[in-house]
Amino acid sequence: MTGIQFITNQKGQKTDLIISLEEHGQIAQDLLDSLLVEERKNEDSIPFEDFVTQLRIEGK
Numbered sequence: 001m002t003g004i005q006f007i008t009n010q011k012g013q014k015t016d017l018i019i020s021l022e023e024h025g026q027i028a029q030d031l032l033d034s035l036l037v038e039e040r041k042n043e044d045s046i047p048f049e050d051f052v053t054q055l056r057i058e059g060k
Contacts, residue, residue, distance in 0.1 A: 003020030019028050046054075 003023030005018040006014045007016035007018065009015050021028055
């Protein structure tokens with residue numbers, strides 16, 4: 001596959017990945033979005049309506 005490079009350590013183990021954003025930008029963005037969702041899945045949340053109300057109270 002073009003636009004993909006693996007970086008290996010001295011033992012030949014793959015440690016990093018370089019992705020061409022020109023060729024695979026949308027896939028990279030989707031991956032980052034998925035990682036953010038996973039990272040934030042246990043955060044507290046509020047209903048959307050409460051969020052909008054709070055923004056209005058703050059004049060935003």
